[in-house]
Amino acid sequence: MHEDFTATACKFALMKKILFFFFPALLLFLLTSSFFEKEYVEIKTKAALGKKLFSERILSKDSSISCASCHIPRFAFADTVAFSVGIGGKLTTRNTPSVLNMKNRPYYFWDGRAGTLEEQALMPIQNPDEMGLPIEEAVLRLNKSREYRLLFQKIFGQKPTAQNLAAAFSAFEQTLETVDSKFDDWSNDLKKLTAREEKGRQLFLGDKAKCFDCHRMEDFTTDEFKNIGLYNGKELPDAGLFNLTKKEADLGKFKTPGLRNVAVTAPYMHNGMFKTLEEVLDYYNDPKKIVIDPLNIDETLKEPPGLTDAEKKGIIAFLKTLTDKKYIRRQ
Ligand code: HEC
Ligand code: HEC
Secondary structure, eight states: OHHHHHHHHHHHHHHHHIIIIIHHHHHHHHHHHHHHHHHHHHOOSHHHHHHHHHTOGGGSTTSOOOHHHHSBGGGTTBOSSSSOBOGGGOBOSSOOOOOTTOTTOSSBSTTOOBSSHHHHHHHHHHOTTTTOOOHHHHHHHHHHOHHHHHHHHHHHSSOOOHHHHHHHHHHHHTTOOOOOBHHHHHHTTSOOOOHHHHHHHHHHHSTTTOHHHHSOTTTTOOOOEEOOSOOOSSSSOOOBTHHHHOOGGGTTBEEOOOOTTGGGSOSBSTTOOBOSHHHHHHHHHOHHHHOSSOSSOOGGGSSOOOOOHHHHHHHHHHHHTTSBGGGGGGO
């Protein structure tokens, strides 16, 4: 009888254990693993992994900043300030450009100091003003994460390394091409431009405004380095390409930016000094009115074009047709 009682009590205790411990533990395990599996299954390509890493804060020293903190997707992968905030509240020394339409660029950064997207991607992680983390440490952190170990293994057949990390970023950025704007519809005979946009298009292409001299090709850039007069060695101190080459002829030259989605990526220029497209057009219309003593300004811009207000408005209306429909409601 006594033995029986003990046996029943033991059984009961076991059942209780199963009910109160094993069961919830099993349920939790099933839930989390299926949750994890779901996300894990969705990430199948280098580009999808790159997309996840683009928002990954553990790649910054204090785990506070990701690429997407400055290249904000809804602002066409740029942001809305002249200089962006990196780790510890530090400001970048240049304006954050959009990373849309990077696929066909021959080099990256305002001064072209990176030759490929792979080379570029590891630079902001290490830059003390941006994410401030040595690459070895970044790779170590990824290797410590079970999720990333599995993902890299699945996609690259390797554990995380600096090379495959860079390859994932590059693959993601190469998917960020925008070719669905009103301008593209017009090019494909699907839509008409308004009279003002058409006038702006002609001015943009023509000899009076000369925009097309530098902003040509499918993304509206020749990818050349030019000096449009925003360097005077004083309150405009950034010498651009010269800092790399030390050639006098390169003083104040910056990479000509593409103009797709430009209506969404204010403020403008390497130093974010113009808040609106109106300010940009006022500048091009009479550069010396805004910077009186530019050094090494491009020949093309020496004579003010003398655009009327209506003409400036037309060019702006045309620039707005270059916005991909994804971003259109932000204009
Ligand atoms: C703290 C803000 C900040 C963070 C974080 C940041 N960037 Fe940038 N990014 C910038 C700035 C500023 C520039 C321009 C710097 C220059 O040209 O000297 C830039 C330039 C670039 C360019 C070149 C664009 C062009 O037009 O040539 C690419 C590509 C890019 N970043 C990708 C990334 C990736 C990938 C990450 C994450 C690994 C990242 N950025 C993190 C601010 C940031
Ligand atoms: C001589 C070559 C050249 C000509 C001509 C030119 N641009 Fe530019 N444009 C550039 C360069 C280079 C920059 C970047 C300069 C800098 O940051 O210092 C730039 C910057 C811009 C920007 C800012 C883009 C951004 O993302 O910050 C806009 C907008 C722009 N140009 C529009 C125009 C328009 C409109 C015209 C015609 C009225 C024009 N450009 C004529 C070379 C040129």
